[in-house]
Amino acid sequence: xxxxxxxxxxxxxxxxxxxxxxxxxxxxxxxxxxxxxxxxxxxxxxxxxxxxxxxxxxxxxxxxxxxxxxxxxxxxxxxxxxxxxxxxxxxxxxxxxxxxxxxxxxxxxxxxxxxxxxxxxxxxxxxxxxxxxxxxxxxxxxxxxxxxxxxxxxxxxxxxxxxxxxxxxxxxxxxxxxxxxxxxxxxxxxxxxxxxxxxxxxxxxxxxxxxxxxxxxxxxxxxxxxxxxxxxxxxxxxxxxxxxxxxxxxxxxxxxxxxxxxxxxx
Numbered sequence: 001x002x003x004x005x006x007x008x009x010x011x012x013x014x015x016x017x018x019x020x021x022x023x024x025x026x027x028x029x030x031x032x033x034x035x036x037x038x039x040x041x042x043x044x045x046x047x048x049x050x051x052x053x054x055x056x057x058x059x060x061x062x063x064x065x066x067x068x069x070x071x072x073x074x075x076x077x078x079x080x081x082x083x084x085x086x087x088x089x090x091x092x093x094x095x096x097x098x099x100x101x102x103x104x105x106x107x108x109x110x111x112x113x114x115x116x117x118x119x120x121x122x123x124x125x126x127x128x129x130x131x132x133x134x135x136x137x138x139x140x141x142x143x144x145x146x147x148x149x150x151x152x153x154x155x156x157x158x159x160x161x162x163x164x165x166x167x168x169x170x171x172x173x174x175x176x177x178x179x180x181x182x183x184x185x186x187x188x189x190x191x192x193x194x195x196x197x198x199x200x201x202x203x204x205x206x207x208x209x210x211x212x213x214x215x216x217x218x219x220x221x222x223x224x225x226x227x228x229x230x231x232x233x234x235x236x237x238x239x240x241x242x243x244x245x246x247x248x249x250x251x252x253x254x255x256x257x258x259x260x261x262x263x264x265x266x
Contacts, residue, residue, distance in 0.1 A: 022189045024104060024115035026152040026165065032107040034147050034176055035127070035140045036114060036185050040192070045103060045140050046124065047116075047191045050096035052203075056210040060203060061195045062096035068197075070096065071204040094207075100124045103188050107147065110181050114188035123165055130169045142182065144173040 024033075038045045050062040052072050064070040072094050079091035100123075101116040130136045130146075139146040151166040158164045176182065198206075 021112075022115055022194050024106060024117050026117075026150045028152050028154055030149055030151045032147050032149055032170075033104040033117065034107065034145065036103050036105055036145075036176060036188075037140050037142070038103050038191075039186070039188050040190055046127075047101045048098055049101060049191070049195060050098050052094070052096050056206040058206065060206065061197050063197055063200065063203070064096055066197065069200055071200055072096070072207050075207060101191055101194075102127075103185075105177065105181060105184070110177060110184070113184040116189075116191060116194060119165065123167060126167055135171075136169055139169055141173075142176045142185070145176060146170050146173060 035045055038047065040047075048065070050065045052060045052062055055072065060072075062070045062073065064073050073096060076091040076094035079087040079094065082088075099118050099120060101118045103114045104117045105114060106112065127139075131139060136146060138144075139148070147170045149168040149170065151168075153164040153166065155161060155163045176185070
């Protein structure tokens with residue numbers, strides 16, 4: 001038995017669980033949170049991340065998030081340029097989807113420290129609307145910010161085919177919290193430590209395996225998706241959540257799979 005290898009694996013699993021603890025999602029009903037300044041970018045608490053969902057059975061942070069080359073995005077663009085209508089429609093499944101993460105303190109759970117709340121376009125627009133309103137302004141201000149009521153309504157109760165997340169920014173200005181809360185904000189985790197960026201070659205290999213699944217077996221991914229465990233059911237219809245979804249990118253048509261290398265000019 002290779003004890004050192006097993007210890008290393010334990011550390012890897014523990015690390016993923018630790019990252020998972022740095023994420024927050026609302027439960028059914030109402031909860032109160034405070035959006036706080038982001039340590040990595042004090043001028044903007046919103047981290048716009050882009051993901052490829054269900055690619056080869058996993059979720060991947062797109063390097064395009066940070067302005068770096070993304071082979072999956074390149075593949076999608078080249079599909080659009082083939083002049084084939086099927087390829088054009090297929091390309092849509094390979095473009096990365098945006099999800100926004102913002103650091104929050106959850107009222108009643110201040111001891112948990114700062115966690116990142118992930119949400120989609122609808123909630124993002126609403127939050128930006130409040131911030132743009134001069135009656136609210138900088139709701140993340142440590143001394144004169146605003147708490148937010150977040151209400152999660154599952155689809156069974158929303159009367160729609162999808163769940164809803166309703167936000168209400170409290171009009172009263174309040175201090176963010178005591179010295180312990182301030183320390184937690186100063187020592188908050190970095191979003192870059194929560195969502196790992198894989199290399200160009202790793203993503204390209206995943207793309208090729210997704211297109212040509214017969215070339216190799218897809219590995220068990222239970223451990224890999226735990227870090228991005230936000231599920232589609234937590235947000236409204238237009239939100240794209242980083243979880244393996246039934247709407248994951250489809251396998252490419254046979255001609256595209258055959259011409260994979262050609263599309264990459266190799």
